[in-house]
Amino acid sequence: MSRSINLAVVPGDGIGQEVVAQGLKVLAAVLPQDVKLETKEYDLGAQRWHRTGETLPDAELDSLKNHDAILLGAIGDPSVPSGVLERGLLLKLRFAFDHYVNLRPSKLFPNTATPLAGRPDIDFVVVREGTEGPYTGNGGSLRTGTPAEVATEVSLNTAYGVERVVRDAYERADSRPRKKLTLVHKNNVLVYAGHMWKNIFDRVGQEYPEVTTDYLHVDAATIFFVTQPERFDVIVTDNLFGDILTDLAAAVTGGIGLAASGNINPTGEFPSMFEPVHGSAPDIAGQGKADPTATILSVALLLRHLGHEHEAVRIEEAVAADLAERAPGTTRTTDEIGDALAVRVAS
Amino acid sequence: MSRSINLAVVPGDGIGQEVVAQGLKVLAAVLPQDVKLETKEYDLGAQRWHRTGETLPDAELDSLKNHDAILLGAIGDPSVPSGVLERGLLLKLRFAFDHYVNLRPSKLFPNTATPLAGRPDIDFVVVREGTEGPYTGNGGSLRTGTPAEVATEVSLNTAYGVERVVRDAYERADSRPRKKLTLVHKNNVLVYAGHMWKNIFDRVGQEYPEVTTDYLHVDAATIFFVTQPERFDVIVTDNLFGDILTDLAAAVTGGIGLAASGNINPTGEFPSMFEPVHGSAPDIAGQGKADPTATILSVALLLRHLGHEHEAVRIEEAVAADLAERAPGTTRTTDEIGDALAVRVAS
Ligand SMILES: CC(C)[C@H](C(=O)O)[C@@H](O)C(=O)O
Ligand SMILES: CC(C)[C@H](C(=O)O)[C@@H](O)C(=O)O
Secondary structure, three states, X not given: OOOEEEEEEEEEOOOXXXXXXXXXXXXXHHOOOOOEEEEEEOOOOHHHHHHXXXXXXXXXXXXXXXXXXXXXXXXXXXXXXXXXXXXXXXXXXXXXXXXXXXXEEEEOOOOOOOOEOOOOOOEEEEEEEOOOEOXXXXXXEEOOXXXXXXXXXXEEEEHHHHHHHHHHHHHHHHOOOOOEEEEEEOOOOOHHHHHHHHHHHHHHHOOOOOOEEEEEEHHHHHXXXXXXXXXXXXXXXXXXXXXXXXXXXXXXXXXXXXXXXXXXXXXXXXXXXXXEOXXXXXXXXXXXXXXXXXXXXXXXXXXXXXXXXXXXXXHHXXXXXXXXXXXXXXXXXXXXXXXXXXXXXXX | OOOEEEEEEEEEOOOHHHHHHHHHHHHHHHXXXXXXXXXXXXXXXXXXHHHHOOOOOHHHHHHHOOOOEEEEEXXXXXXXXXXXXXXXXXXXXXXXXXXXXXXXXXXXOOOOOOOEOOOOOOEEEEEEEOOOEOOOOOEEEEOOOOOOOEEEEEEEEEHHHHHHHXXXXXXXXXXXXXXXXXXXXXXXXXXXXXXXXXXXXXXXXOOOOOOEEEEEEHHHHHHHHHHOHHHOOEEEEXXXXXXXXXXXXXXXXXXXXXXXXXXXXXXXXXXXXXXXXXXXXXXXXXXXXXXXXXXXXXXXXHHHHOOOHHHHHHHHHHHHHHHHHOOOOOOOOHHHHHHHHHHHHHO
């Protein structure tokens, strides 16, 4: 447990700025007096790109390395061609800092709206691989823009990359009461990557005799997400399937306004990065309408990662209590939600 | 409209046999006296593979070409290594017969259970590309089984392949009352394939000024499938995203027991193939528990494809009436559901 936190803050685009401000507010409120918090803000995202054409210059990447962790709001804006900021900034950070565990917990809090009838009991965590698969940017386009165009996307998968994330998922499953781990892939079609994932999953599983395992094709998994989400405890899956499943998981647990994530480098060689699962939502930016809870829950993951388990739990309990006790039918501003949670964690 | 139908029947594995029998029963019942129905059954699937090691020999592939259409039950069994039958038989048929339009309608029938609260109005159709993308079997594995293994999966996409399926989707959207078409991809990460899809989608759209268009990333699309499925009319997407989205669509519209599909070769060069979206469900095979409705609705798609629109509608109306009028709380056998629908379409 660190006695000081040197935090990099990347508010980014759209509602990123607003929600990150609330995350920092709650972080300041929850930290014990004797933990020194230093923050440095990085101006990265759409505006910077428009101004300078840069997404993530080397100097900034180097500077980011010196922090204990990164808090990120959201990246992306319709004024920038799709992919430029995502690949040049967000994914570049995940890859450069080897964030191979993309951790996305899903929990249906009491008194929270879900589109699912019957309110199933949902409490699982997705361990999404963060540095391989179809996200590597490996691919190309030939005769671009002509009727003879061919475009490829290559999913790159290594035993090295799969084993380390699978092992992390087993560790997490083993430390949870239900001790259940589900691998999601599509090994009846993507046989090369799929069989490698499944073989490594089975082999590493021998070291975790107490963990019950299960395999689902990604298409079948989406069915269970809506018909039987209570069956899941820990899920491990590839980068793209994890992207898809965690948005669906957010939707069934009350919306993307509550979904937190951590891009974790478990070795500690590089700083880990914490961000809400949602995007920059330019349609509601600047209006105080964004729910900062996902960012605040991401701050809890950040604190847990840095060894401040007690403070992480305080935030999670504050969010649960806040959701349970809020007056039905009222809407609160971004600021009001942040204030309410800051008060709760401080008291 | 053909005065005779020369149908290939591939019951396949697990519940395939049972549901196909009901599909044929309803087909026979709905056809006018003067339409001659000939069927030929093909013994393909897990048993054949165990017996002979064959999945789809050339002789059978050639013979299948001579039919007007193919009715398929389900392919796949846990006793066969994952991928062998899927790729060696099911996908081989889709690719060999150039089934580039994989048509999957989703409709929430009255009196049908959905996991979604509030029963949204769901009536959309997914046009899934069927011959490209990550399904091409292009990829490989190096140093297989060792800690130094590398496995790739290559998504192959061509302007030729994308344009024809996008055009088909515009035609369908243009012929529906709401005239809305949504492209689903992930062009902020899969930039090569994604941008090609988006550019072709925009360009072809200029020929359909009455069709309203929309673009969603696949992760965001899954959110709307559960929070706002009524927003969709026609969706066009790639092979893998279509696979994932249509299982989710089936789940929210009352389950995989009702989801029909057509693997269509619109040029008519090769026979089109109709099959339920569900798999072989070996856990309930042979027990009369399988719901044959998805297969029967696939027969409706088959009839529509062959020009028997009137009979297709008869089946769809019979299914709607059957679901609306069935006694709550009762379960019927596979045979009973088939009988009930055969009686309805005949009367
Ligand atoms: C913005 C995008 C590149 C990103 C992803 O696909 O990983 C987002 O959807 C997420 O899940 O964090
Ligand atoms: C069995 C499998 C190969 C197939 C697919 O992935 O297309 C199935 O899931 C489907 O949707 O028809």
